[in-house]
Amino acid sequence: xxxxxxxxxxxxxxxxxxxxxxxxxxxxxxxxxxxxxxxxxxxxxxxxxxxxxxxxxxxxxxxxxxxxxxxxxxxxxxxxxxxxxxxxxxxxxxxxxxxxxxxxxxxxxxxxxxxxxxxxxxxxxxxxxxxxxxxxxxxxxxxxxxxxxxxxxxxxxxxxxxxxxxxxxxxxxxxxxxxxxxxxxxx
Numbered sequence: 300x301x302x303x304x305x306x307x308x309x310x311x312x313x314x315x316x317x318x319x320x321x322x323x324x325x326x327x328x329x330x331x332x333x334x335x336x337x338x339x340x341x342x343x344x345x346x347x348x349x350x351x352x353x354x355x356x357x358x359x360x361x362x363x364x365x366x367x368x369x370x371x372x373x374x375x376x377x378x379x380x381x382x383x384x385x386x387x388x389x390x391x392x393x394x395x396x397x398x399x400x401x402x403x404x405x406x407x408x409x410x411x412x413x414x415x416x417x418x419x420x421x422x423x424x425x426x427x428x429x430x431x432x433x434x435x436x437x438x439x440x441x442x443x444x445x446x447x448x449x450x451x452x453x454x455x456x457x458x459x460x461x462x463x464x465x466x467x468x469x470x471x472x473x474x475x476x477x478x479x480x481x482x483x484x485x486x
Contacts, residue, residue, distance in 0.1 A: 316361040317378055325383040329397045336379060337414075337422055344379070348372070348414075348422040373412030380407040416467060432457070432472035439470045 320343070327339040336344045347354035347368075358375050359365035384404045387395030399407075414422075432442045436458045443450065443457020450457070450472075459474040460466075 314361075314363055317363070317375075318382070320358060320361040320375075321379050321382045324379060325398065328383055328399070331397060336383075337418070344375070345422065347375075348419075372414070376407060376412035376414070380404045380412075419466075433469060435468055436470050439472050443472055 324336040324339075324342055324344040327333045327342065328336055333339045336342045337348045339345055343354050343357070347358050355368045355371065356365065359368075359371040362371060362374055362378070364371060364374065380399050381404060383398040385394040385396060385398040385400060389395055432439050434442075439458040440456065457472050458470040459472065461469055461471050
């Protein structure tokens with residue numbers, strides 16, 4: 300996100316669609332339900348962070364920049380935090396507009412909106428349940444060989460690359476064939 304875009308957002312003048320999307324995704328934060336919209340169960344932002352193609356495309360369109368999810372997610376996260384910064388203090392010490400602390404906003408901006416891998420993992424928890432085994436390629440291959448009898452005889456290897464995020468060197472024993480967000484696949 301360009302510095303001028305952040306200045307514009309801090310001045311309260313983001314685009315209409317992105318402002319509306321941020322307003323909706325910030326409601327649970329301002330209500331005190333969660334500290335981060337990616338953690339709110341019914342958030343469109345959480346759905347996008349979990350891998351929903353439709354939610355990701357929608358946020359890209361709201362930003363006026365449909366494109367690579369990595370770039371869109373970083374820009375939208377910055378927008379959320381800058382727009383959601385807590386404002387003013389009442390006489391009783393509560394904020395006039397609840398939201399993120401100045402320090403939290405600065406931390407997100409310092410990372411340029413990029414989520415650390417451990418946070419991405421939390422957004423994509425389904426790999427932990429449906430992926431059966433999660434770890435390095437070597438770890439998954441070793442576990443596959445130890446539990447070979449539980450897999451198809453046609454299967455030649457164990458490690459499957461995890462899709463739809465930057466997973467680094469993490470692999471799963473099952474390749475998910477359905478959307479990552481949603482009900483578990485049948486066993």
